[in-house]
Structures are given as structure tokens and as C-alpha cells.
Amino acid sequence: MYGKVLRTIYRIENNSVISSIRKGFTLLIPALLVGAFALLFRSFPVPVIQTFIEKWAGGVLYQILSFLFDSTVGFMSVYLVMSISYYYAATMKNKDQFLQVMAMVVSAICFAVSFGAAGGSMELSDLGPVGVFTAMFAAVAGTRIFYFFCEKVSPAFKFRSAGSDVDYRNSLSTIYPLLFCALLFVAMNLLIQTIFKADNLNDLITNSIVELFHNINDGLGAGVLYVLVLDVLWAFGIHGGNALEQVSQTYLVPNDAVTGTVISKSFLDNYALIGGCGTSICLVLALLLFTGSRDNRQLARSAAPAVFFNINEILVYGLPIVLNPIMIIPFILTPLCSLLLSYGATVCGFLPVMKETITWTTPVFFSGYLASGSWRGVAVQVVIVLVGIAIYTPFVKLSERVGELQAEMLRNELTEYLKEQNKTGTALSLLDRRDSMGILARNMAAQLRIDVEKKNLTMGYQPQFNCEGKMTGAEALLRWRxxxxxxYPPLAVALAQEDGFFDRLTECVIEISMKACSRLLTLGSPVTISANISGEQLNSPRFVEKVIRMAESYGVAGYYCLEITEESAVDKMEEIPQHIGRLKAAGIMAAVDDFSMGRTSLKYLQHNSFYAVKLDGSLVRGIVGNKRNQEIVSSIIALGRNLDFEVMAEYVETEEIRSLLESMGCSQYQGYLYSPAVPLQNLEEMLLEQKGNI
Known part of the structure; x- marks a missing residue:
């Protein structure tokens, strides 16, 4: 049941619309950070500092902070409509980059039309947090409609201009889809004005909300309704403070001046909404104390200074809270509990009734003392914070679990995609994908690069045995986490190849495995350790020289082997024979991995320098009951005897396969019949046990 719930939440969060909206908000985090801190300093609740900011150098500092806030948060809706459209367009079947960019332009036009544009009811404030919901709607609906018309408009009705450049022709081809989108939004706006008597969609929502308060306009009921609606609006991306400004000014602000009244705007700001909407200080502390996610802790640390001063846009749009099916619940529930706790404390006489208005940016706990004139206000806020942390914590953990499930499912999808591409021979492009798999691939590649530079790779060692049951070597295999x-190891390799650090990854694997080989030699367990390299790397003088230096450094001459994979043709790799000779002279053996009867494998054998070949796994696994496979394997074994190289069989998984190989003359085995790849410590224990049995 729990698993089904997690998967349902996963599907909701990865719905193309919701996912695009969340990514759009995430893209704005840098701008929101700059704007939030500019607002914090501009509204710093210490009179001396506030006076200094406003008066210094004729108010220049105040102007700079105002410009920073107005140009970031002040135009937030404009940036948001384009960022959401960018991600949503990437989910469409038509992956044309030009259409993706045009969809952003069209969505911005639809956003402006929704407010009646400059000549209608649009004001500069609508471009900031006020217009967020309209921005979300315009981005999704505008992009969807634009692509619909792009598909439906017949090529015969598209503008054409012979001899013009491609960008010009593409631009003209979108005139009708753009026009139809704009006209639909114009019609929607006119209907809202005619039927509902509201200036635009945003005002329609605001006016509908105000109507709720006509019959509940004072006391606890008004406070509960205000806090509930405020946080529900924020959870859906609507700036609750601006949407409820009329309600606040009509029903709550006047109560700040009425002696003995409990529910007022200042009371709600200082007790129900400490840290901002959603009682966000509780969420910050829950993330800092109980999350296991490094990204969430980093976000909490970034948001904490602003939240301390009741500015929480970073959390709301960065986590995000918006359209988050898990975090919406505590985001709404916690402020309601905070309100009821503080109201109860006031009614029972513990918390003094507020006697003066406290600025909303006054830091948490300071505001409690100033609002009550005693330590009791601080005590109530502390209790609220503790209760809020208790409410948020299980949802934080659930959200983290869903994130882990999401990452697991995405990793599985990425792995299956890689396998399918390899099976069909299609060229890979993991990092260029613009969907969730592409984001995961880029994150994985970045982390793998870090781990390679820090030499923080997990390795497994799969033992190799002879026909007498004695361990003779082990293959070092990447087991990155x-x-x-x-x-999936081939996925890590593919990411490294595409991101351009495959050589560094291979060098890191070789160095770690040489260090392991050196340790085994020190312990008196002389077995051969091998690692994979590509033909291109074996053809590189720089790469070969580096391997030789590492072998000298770790003292593994005579006990280390490089297995060359058969991924690339070697016809033009003229340096390989010479490099194999240099490696052999340095005590480093060379083997051919996944050997079959292919052109590349046979090309390797023209130069009698290889210590061994490893049979291709598909040959070994299909050897039982397959006469053709048996003939091929027998031919390779005979070739090994004639050309003086060892033949080793991989994927030896059953006694029947081993016996058949032994009867053909193959005496070296590697596979699950003996052991999977194990950590170095386990390999050491197996060798010690083997020594004890001799």
C-alpha cells in the first residue's frame, strides 16, 4: 500500500504540466535569492540601519536595493511564464528547438493579453508575484495551444518567402499559430470582463476569494479563513498576500488599533505566520535537522536568513511548495495549528493581547517579545516552532523517500534507454536530452566527474580460477554508486565518454586496482589483477606512458594486466603493437576482452604480444547444446595453443558449462559459478582461506 502511494505521488509530480511548472520555479531560484535579500536589507527592521539605508549618499543604497528587487522579484511572472513554457515545450512530440523558443514568446504574449496588455487593466505590479498564477496558466495553455495550431495549420496556409534564410522562413511559418493563440486569450479576457465583471483572470480569482469573507468578518473564524486561504493560494502559486490585500485592509488591519481585540493582521503575522506563509521557519528547521538530502539542507541554509525575517519566497518557489502534493499538507496545516495555539494562549490569559503593531519583517522571537512585552510571547513562538517541526518532519521524510523513488525509477529508465540504444546501435545522446532523464544524466555525470577527481570510486573484483580450483587473478570492475x-556500469562509462572524461575515469580505475594489487602482493597473495581499457586508449602514447609510471610506482610488474575491449576497429591504430611491447617490457600484460571471431579480434592476433584472450560472453553462455558455438570455442582454444596465449572463459555460471570448456582444453574461468565481483576485503579473505587450505 505504501509503495502504491509513493508511486501515485511520483506520477503526479512527474506529470508533464506539474513537472514543467516546478522546473520553471526552480530555474528562478537565483533571481529570487537576489530579490529576497535585497528586500530584506531594504526593509531591515532596525530603525538605525533603516535610516542609514534610506539616507546614505542621498538614498543611493536604497535605490540599488529597490532596483535589485524590482528587476528580479518585480518581474517574476514574466520570467516564470517563459521558463515554464521552455520546459513544457520540451515535452511535446515535436522537438524542434525553434518551436520551443517561439512557444516561450507566444506564452509571454498570452500572459500580457490575459491582463488586457498595457492598454487594458495591466499594471507593473502584475509582472511580479501578483501575476504568478496567470503566468502558470498562460505558459501551459499558451504552449499547448501553440503546438496544436502548429500541427493543424496546413502547410499551404503557412507564409513562405523564396530565397530568404531559414530562420526568417521558420519565423513567418508561425504567424497563424501565434495569432490564433493570442485571439483565444483575448476572447477569454473579454468573456471574463463581460460575464464576471472582472478586469482579468487574476482579478476574477481575487474577487471570488474576497466574497468568502462577507459573512465571516471578525474573530477567530476570520483569522482561520484568512490563514487557510492565504496558504492555499501560495501552494497553488498565487501570491496570497497580494490576493488577500483587500481582505486584510478591510477586516484585519483596523483591528491592530482596537484595544482588546485578539485577531488582527499583526497578530497573524507574529504568531500564525512566523517565518512567512506556511510558518516556514518550522520547515527550515525540519529540513536542517531531519533531511538526509544534501540539496535540501543547502536550500534550507540559503533560505534560513530570509525566513528569520519572515521572507520565504526562496522556500516556496525553491523547494518548491508550489504544486507539491506532499508539502502542501503541512504548509497549510502548520499555520492553522499555530493560530489555534496562540489564540488559545491569549484567551486563557497566558499570552498578553497585542497593544501595538509590529513590523512584519521583525525577526522571529524578537517579534514575540515586542508583540507581548514579555517573555511569554517568545515562549509561545518557541512552542509553535516545536509543534510545527513535529508536523513538517514526517512530510519532509516522505518527500525525501519519494525523491529517492523518483531517482530510482529515473535511473532504471535511463539504464533501459541505454540498453535499448546499444542493442539497436543508435548513437547515444544522454546529456543533451531535455527531459527528466537528461537532467538526471547531467547530474550523474557531474557527480561521477567529482568522484573521479577525488578518486572516490567503488570497485569490485571478480575472481578468476583455474581448472584445479585455485584463484589465479581477479578483474577490477567499476561499481560506482x-x-x-x-x-549500471556501462551507464557510468557512457556518461564519462559523452562528457569527455573517460580517460580520467579509466586512469582512476587502473590506479585504484593497481593499489589493490600492491596490497595483495604485500599480504603474500600474488594474483594477477586486470582492468579494462579501450583500443583508442591503448593507441595513445600519453595514456600508455602514464600506466607504466603508475605500475612502477605501485610495484605491480608481472601481476597486472590490461584487458582491451573490442568496441572499436583497430585497422588505423598503428601504435598498438609498439605500445603492447612497451607494456610487456614494463611487466604489464595485455589481454583481449570479449574475444570472438570478429575482424577486430583477429586483427589483434596478427601481433603475437597478448598474454591471453577472454572468450566473448555470448559464446560461453550459448555453448551448451549449441554445436556451432562449441566449434567456434574449440577453434579459439586451438588457436591459443598454436599462437601461445591463454584462453579464459567469462560468464561461467554452471558446472555443466565449466566441464564442457575443460573438455575442450580451456582451463581458466571467471563467472558466478565461482563468485560475483566482491569488495577488496572479501577478495583478501578468499585468498587467505585458499592459503589455509593448501
Missing amino acids: YMGEAV
């Missing part, structure tokens, strides 16, 4: 989970 991302976010604590094992990654």
Missing part, C-alpha cells in the same frame, strides 16, 4: 545506489 550515485546517491547511495549502484549504477
Whole structure:
């Protein structure tokens, strides 16, 4: 049941619309950070500092902070409509980059039309947090409609201009889709004005909310309704403070001046909404104390200074809270509990009734003392914070679990995609994808690069045995982990290749495995350790020279082997024979991995420098009951005897396969019949046990 709930939440969060909106908000985090801190300093609740900011150098500092806030948060809706449209357009079947950019332009036009544009009811404030909901709607609806018309408008009705450049022709081809989108939004705006008597969609929502308060306009009921509606609006991306400004000025602000009245605007700001909407200080502390996610802790640390002064846009749009099916619940529930706790404390006489208005940016706990004139206000806020943390914590953990499930499912999708592409021989492009898999691939590649530079790779060692049951060597295999989970090794290799640090990854694997080989030699367990490299790397003088220096440094001459994979043709790799000779002279053996009867494998054998070949796994696994496979394997074994190289079989998984190989003359085995890849410590224990049995 729990798993089904997690998967349902995962599907909701990865719905193309919701996912695009959340990514759009995430893209704005840098701008929101700059704007939030500019607002914090501009509204700093210390009179001396406030006076200094306003008066210094004729108010220049105040102007700079105002410009920063107005140009970031002040135009937030404009940036948001384009960022959401960018991500939503990426989910469409048509992946044309030009259409993706045009969809952003069209969505911005639809956003302006929704407010009646400059000649209608649009004001500069609508471009900031006020217009967020309209921005979300315009981005999604505008992009969807634009792509619909792009598909439906017949090529015969598209503008054409012979001899013009491609960008010009593409631009003209979108005139009708753009026009139809704009006209639909114009019609919607006119209907809202005619039927509902509201200036625009945003005002329609605001006016509908104000109507709720006509019959509940004072006391606890008004406070509960105000806090509930405020946080519900924020949870859906609507700036609750601006949407409820009329309600606040009509029903709550006047109560600040009425002696003996409990529910007032200042009371709600200082007790129900400490840290901002959603009682966000509780969420910050829950993240800092109980989350296991490094990203969430980093976000909480970034948001904490602003939240301390009741500015929480970073959390709301950065986590995000907006359209988050998990975090919406505590985001709404916590302020309501805070209100009821503080109201109860006041009614029972513990908390003094507020006697003066406290500025909303006054820091948490200071505001409690100033509002009550005693330590009791601080005590109530402390209790609120503790209760809020208790409410948020299980949802934080659930959200983290869903994130882990999401990452796991995405990793599985990425792995299956890689396998399918390899099977069909299609060229890979993991990092260029613009969907969730692409984001995961880029994050994984970045972390893998960090782990390679820090030489923080997990390795496994799969033992190799002879026909007498004695361990003779082990193959070093990459067992990299991302976010604590094992990654399909070919996926890690593909990411490194595409991101341009495959050589560094291979060098890191070789160095770690040479260090392991050196340790085994020190312990008196002389076995051969091998690691994979590509033909291109074996053809590189720089790469070969580096391997030789590492072998000298770790003292593994005679006990280390490089296995060359058969991924690339070697016809033009003229340096390989010479490099194999240099490696051999330095005590480093070379083997051919996944050997079959292919052109590349046979090309390797023209130069009798290889210590061994490893049979291709598909040959070994299909050897039982397959006469053709048996003939091929027998031919390779005979070739090994004639050309003086060892033949080793991988994927030896059953006694039947081993016996059949032994009867053909193959005496070296690697596979699950003996052991999977194990950590170095386990390999050491196996060798010690083997020594004890001799």
C-alpha cells in the first residue's frame, strides 16, 4: 500500500504540466535569492540601519536595493511564464528547438493579453508575484495551444518567402499559430470582463476569494479563513498576500488599533505566520535537522536568513511548495495549528493581547517579545516552532523517500534507454536530452566527474580460477554508486565518454586496482589483477606512458594486466603493437576482452604480444547444446595453443558449462559459478582461506 502511494505521488509530480511548472520555479531560484535579500536589507527592521539605508549618499543604497528587487522579484511572472513554457515545450512530440523558443514568446504574449496588455487593466505590479498564477496558466495553455495550431495549420496556409534564410522562413511559418493563440486569450479576457465583471483572470480569482469573507468578518473564524486561504493560494502559486490585500485592509488591519481585540493582521503575522506563509521557519528547521538530502539542507541554509525575517519566497518557489502534493499538507496545516495555539494562549490569559503593531519583517522571537512585552510571547513562538517541526518532519521524510523513488525509477529508465540504444546501435545522446532523464544524466555525470577527481570510486573484483580450483587473478570492475545506489556500469562509462572524461575515469580505475594489487602482493597473495581499457586508449602514447609510471610506482610488474575491449576497429591504430611491447617490457600484460571471431579480434592476433584472450560472453553462455558455438570455442582454444596465449572463459555460471570448456582444453574461468565481483576485503579473505587450505 505504501509503495502504491509513493508511486501515485511520483506520477503526479512527474506529470508533464506539474513537472514543467516546478522546473520553471526552480530555474528562478537565483533571481529570487537576489530579490529576497535585497528586500530584506531594504526593509531591515532596525530603525538605525533603516535610516542609514534610506539616507546614505542621498538614498543611493536604497535605490540599488529597490532596483535589485524590482528587476528580479518585480518581474517574476514574466520570467516564470517563459521558463515554464521552455520546459513544457520540451515535452511535446515535436522537438524542434525553434518551436520551443517561439512557444516561450507566444506564452509571454498570452500572459500580457490575459491582463488586457498595457492598454487594458495591466499594471507593473502584475509582472511580479501578483501575476504568478496567470503566468502558470498562460505558459501551459499558451504552449499547448501553440503546438496544436502548429500541427493543424496546413502547410499551404503557412507564409513562405523564396530565397530568404531559414530562420526568417521558420519565423513567418508561425504567424497563424501565434495569432490564433493570442485571439483565444483575448476572447477569454473579454468573456471574463463581460460575464464576471472582472478586469482579468487574476482579478476574477481575487474577487471570488474576497466574497468568502462577507459573512465571516471578525474573530477567530476570520483569522482561520484568512490563514487557510492565504496558504492555499501560495501552494497553488498565487501570491496570497497580494490576493488577500483587500481582505486584510478591510477586516484585519483596523483591528491592530482596537484595544482588546485578539485577531488582527499583526497578530497573524507574529504568531500564525512566523517565518512567512506556511510558518516556514518550522520547515527550515525540519529540513536542517531531519533531511538526509544534501540539496535540501543547502536550500534550507540559503533560505534560513530570509525566513528569520519572515521572507520565504526562496522556500516556496525553491523547494518548491508550489504544486507539491506532499508539502502542501503541512504548509497549510502548520499555520492553522499555530493560530489555534496562540489564540488559545491569549484567551486563557497566558499570552498578553497585542497593544501595538509590529513590523512584519521583525525577526522571529524578537517579534514575540515586542508583540507581548514579555517573555511569554517568545515562549509561545518557541512552542509553535516545536509543534510545527513535529508536523513538517514526517512530510519532509516522505518527500525525501519519494525523491529517492523518483531517482530510482529515473535511473532504471535511463539504464533501459541505454540498453535499448546499444542493442539497436543508435548513437547515444544522454546529456543533451531535455527531459527528466537528461537532467538526471547531467547530474550523474557531474557527480561521477567529482568522484573521479577525488578518486572516490567503488570497485569490485571478480575472481578468476583455474581448472584445479585455485584463484589465479581477479578483474577490477567499476561499481560506482550515485546517491547511495549502484549504477549500471556501462551507464557510468557512457556518461564519462559523452562528457569527455573517460580517460580520467579509466586512469582512476587502473590506479585504484593497481593499489589493490600492491596490497595483495604485500599480504603474500600474488594474483594477477586486470582492468579494462579501450583500443583508442591503448593507441595513445600519453595514456600508455602514464600506466607504466603508475605500475612502477605501485610495484605491480608481472601481476597486472590490461584487458582491451573490442568496441572499436583497430585497422588505423598503428601504435598498438609498439605500445603492447612497451607494456610487456614494463611487466604489464595485455589481454583481449570479449574475444570472438570478429575482424577486430583477429586483427589483434596478427601481433603475437597478448598474454591471453577472454572468450566473448555470448559464446560461453550459448555453448551448451549449441554445436556451432562449441566449434567456434574449440577453434579459439586451438588457436591459443598454436599462437601461445591463454584462453579464459567469462560468464561461467554452471558446472555443466565449466566441464564442457575443460573438455575442450580451456582451463581458466571467471563467472558466478565461482563468485560475483566482491569488495577488496572479501577478495583478501578468499585468498587467505585458499592459503589455509593448501
